Amino acid sequence: MTSRRPSLLLYLLVALLATLFLGPFLWTVGSSFKHPTEIYVFPPLLWPQQMQWQNWLEVWRQVPFARYAQNSVGVTGMAVLGQILSTTLVAYGFARFRFPGRDFLFMVVLSTMILPFEVLLIPQFLIFRELGWLDSYKPLIVPFFFGAGPFFIFLMRQFFLTIPLDLDQSARLDGAQSWRILWSIILPLSLPALATVAIFSFLTHWDSFLGPLIYLNTMEKYTLPLGLRFFQLVADAGGAPREHLLMAASLTVSLPGIVLFVLAQKYFVQGIVLSGIKG
Amino acid sequence: MTALKEVRPEIQAGPRRLKVSLKRQEAITGYLYILPWLLGFLAFTAFPFLASFYLSFTDYTVVSQPRFAGFANYAEALSGDDLFWGSLRRTFTYAIVGVPLGIVGSLSCALLLNQQLRGTTLFRALYFLPSLTPLVALALLWQWIFQPDFGVLNFLLAMVGIDGPGWLSSIEWALPSLIIMALWTTVGGGQMVIFLAGLQGVPQELYEAVEIDGGGAWYRFRHVTLPMISPTLFFNLILGIIGALRVFTVAYVSTEGGPAYATWFYILHLYTQAFKYFNMGYASALAWIFFIILISFTYLQVRASRHWVFYAGDTG
Numbered sequence: 001m002t003s004r005r006p007s008l009l010l011y012l013l014v015a016l017l018a019t020l021f022l023g024p025f026l027w028t029v030g031s032s033f034k035h036p037t038e039i040y041v042f043p044p045l046l047w048p049q050q051m052q053w054q055n056w057l058e059v060w061r062q063v064p065f066a067r068y069a070q071n072s073v074g075v076t077g078m079a080v081l082g083q084i085l086s087t088t089l090v091a092y093g094f095a096r097f098r099f100p101g102r103d104f105l106f107m108v109v110l111s112t113m114i115l116p117f118e119v120l121l122i123p124q125f126l127i128f129r130e131l132g133w134l135d136s137y138k139p140l141i142v143p144f145f146f147g148a149g150p151f152f153i154f155l156m157r158q159f160f161l162t163i164p165l166d167l168d169q170s171a172r173l174d175g176a177q178s179w180r181i182l183w184s185i186i187l188p189l190s191l192p193a194l195a196t197v198a199i200f201s202f203l204t205h206w207d208s209f210l211g212p213l214i215y216l217n218t219m220e221k222y223t224l225p226l227g228l229r230f231f232q233l234v235a236d237a238g239g240a241p242r243e244h245l246l247m248a249a250s251l252t253v254s255l256p257g258i259v260l261f262v263l264a265q266k267y268f269v270q271g272i273v274l275s276g277i278k279g
Numbered sequence: 280m281t282a283l284k285e286v287r288p289e290i291q292a293g294p295r296r297l298k299v300s301l302k303r304q305e306a307i308t309g310y311l312y313i314l315p316w317l318l319g320f321l322a323f324t325a326f327p328f329l330a331s332f333y334l335s336f337t338d339y340t341v342v343s344q345p346r347f348a349g350f351a352n353y354a355e356a357l358s359g360d361d362l363f364w365g366s367l368r369r370t371f372t373y374a375i376v377g378v379p380l381g382i383v384g385s386l387s388c389a390l391l392l393n394q395q396l397r398g399t400t401l402f403r404a405l406y407f408l409p410s411l412t413p414l415v416a417l418a419l420l421w422q423w424i425f426q427p428d429f430g431v432l433n434f435l436l437a438m439v440g441i442d443g444p445g446w447l448s449s450i451e452w453a454l455p456s457l458i459i460m461a462l463w464t465t466v467g468g469g470q471m472v473i474f475l476a477g478l479q480g481v482p483q484e485l486y487e488a489v490e491i492d493g494g495g496a497w498y499r500f501r502h503v504t505l506p507m508i509s510p511t512l513f514f515n516l517i518l519g520i521i522g523a524l525r526v527f528t529v530a531y532v533s534t535e536g537g538p539a540y541a542t543w544f545y546i547l548h549l550y551t552q553a554f555k556y557f558n559m560g561y562a563s564a565l566a567w568i569f570f571i572i573l574i575s576f577t578y579l580q581v582r583a584s585r586h587w588v589f590y591a592g593d594t595g
Contacts, residue, residue, distance in 0.1 A: 007394075007396070011396060014391055014396060017402075018402060018405050018406065020463075021405060021406050021408065021466075028423060031423060040428075042428065042429060042434070043437075086315040086319070090313050090315060092312050093309050096309075097312065098305055098306065105313065114574075114577065116569065116573055118525065119567065120324060120328060122334065123326070123328075123331045123563075125553075127322070127323075127326075146316065146320075147313075147315050148319055209415055209531075225414070225416075226415075247419075247420065250415075250416035251416070253415070254411065254412045257411040257412075258408060258411050268407075269472055272469045272472045272473060
């Protein structure tokens with residue numbers, strides 16, 4: 001750290017690692033712009049001779065893909081909304097009210113964090129089947145209106161606890177109801193925590209595969225991850241090379257997360273670090 | 280006099296009763312706020328938890344009523360099912376090889392980014408990008424990288440004179456391929472960010488103290504950094520292993536458990552039994568075996584950690 005030389009070496013190392021992380025993107029982004037005749041060639045072309053911009057549009061003309069995107073936006077949007085709403089209310093309840101059994105119930109919330117959902121998968125499926133919810137989006141949305149996602153409850157509660165109680169109390173003396181206090185005092189101060197929850201909730205639901213795989217049967221109802229999988233099966237079925245379209249599709253699906261990260265890096269880091277601190 | 284005496288207890292009781300009713304009011308409001316979670320917990324967690332325990336002792340294939348079968352499902356898993364032990368072994372291989380490699384990688388990256396080099400924020404962001412790739416997209420992107428004939432990886436290997444394997448389509452290389460994919464997404468991801476925060480929390484005085492003692496870089500790392508970040512290390516290790524044992528999506532999409540069951544992981548097995556063959560009773564037993572393994576594993580880790588995790592402010 002003190003001399004100049006090691007620092008040059010360190011820069012080389014940092015750059016080398018960056019190449020390892022970015023290399024796969026370079027190859028797949030390059031492939032996504034290739035002409036079909038450039039796909040099955042050896043030695044492979046790292047970058048297309050001429051950029052085929054229309055590949056990225058072609059993906060959308062593969063009719064179901066636009067449909068899947070629409071479905072994904074809908075399901076993800078609803079699930080995130082439910083998660084934010086229920087998480088806020090529940091965390092507020094745990095952070096600001098005294099009631100018998102509160103600490104025990106909060107312990108229950110925490111312990112469900114280490115409960116692998118695989119144990120619940122089969123009975124949940126049977127419940128939703130009993131309710132007639134199979135092949136609908138309800139199993140992917142409704143539980144999140146009922147406080148599913150214990151980590152988010154924990155995160156919000158911790159954040160609410162850092163807001164001084166005096167603020168609530170003076171509002172209460174003015175005769176404000178508890179939901180008023182939540183809405184006009186607590187929430188405006190909790191925007192960073194809300195952003196963190198919204199981001200991680202979005203990433204989880206956008207990426208969700210096993211749930212849709214189990215619950216959605218009709219092709220028109222597929223979300224993007226299922227649609228990508230379907231696209232892959234079609235592409236593998238042979239015929240003309242489709243890898244350039246598969247790459248364009250995969251990268252398109254990855255894009256919202258990346259954009260979100262670029263825009264809100266701060267909240268990513270905050271959320272991750274918070275998750276590490278509880279350990 | 281007497282009248283006053285009669286009145287007094289009421290004067291005293293008034294505010295107290297008010298206090299009691301306020302307390303009750305607060306409790307009711309509190310319960311109302313947590314009600315969504317409570318209902319969801321009962322319906323989607325507690326009940327399914329007990330139900331899956333019950334189902335694991337039954338023969339249930341959805342078409343008929345569950346039939347009590349005692350320990351038959353567990354016996355079937357442990358001694359009758361050809362794929363059970365294999366899937367467990369592969370899953371553990373995947374976790375035991377992949378997670379420590381990932382942690383060493385993440386820690387190295389974090390140490391490097393903690394050297395106060397210029398552009399650190401940019402590099403941290405670049406390292407983080409792969410972890411944002413959705414799992415299905417990850418599987419598809421890497422399928423094309425690993426493509427044996429036209430993929431870039433074997434081309435690069437050929438340039439240095441190595442005849443690359445079939446990767447995902449090779450029985451020996453399919454599992455390592457999945458580990459490589461996992462490393463690409465985990466090394467620069469959340470783990471690294473947590474390590475970085477941990478490193479930034481190490482007090483500078485400690486390093487200065489060791490420097491006076493004449494300790495070198497390795498000495499500093501071994502005797503200051505490592506003990507100070509051991510809680511973070513422990514956290515990442517437990518979460519990493521639990522996450523790795525649950526591997527499903529990537530294997531389902533890129534290899535479907537093949538070739539020749541080389542990547543047939545435990546949850547893939549469970550999924551197939553439950554949702555392809557509708558052996559719900561048997562799959563529930565698989566789920567409970569998995570649950571017991573995870574819980575005991577976590578417990579052992581927590582116990583073992585007492586020997587090597589150092590919490591600042593701890594005396595023993």
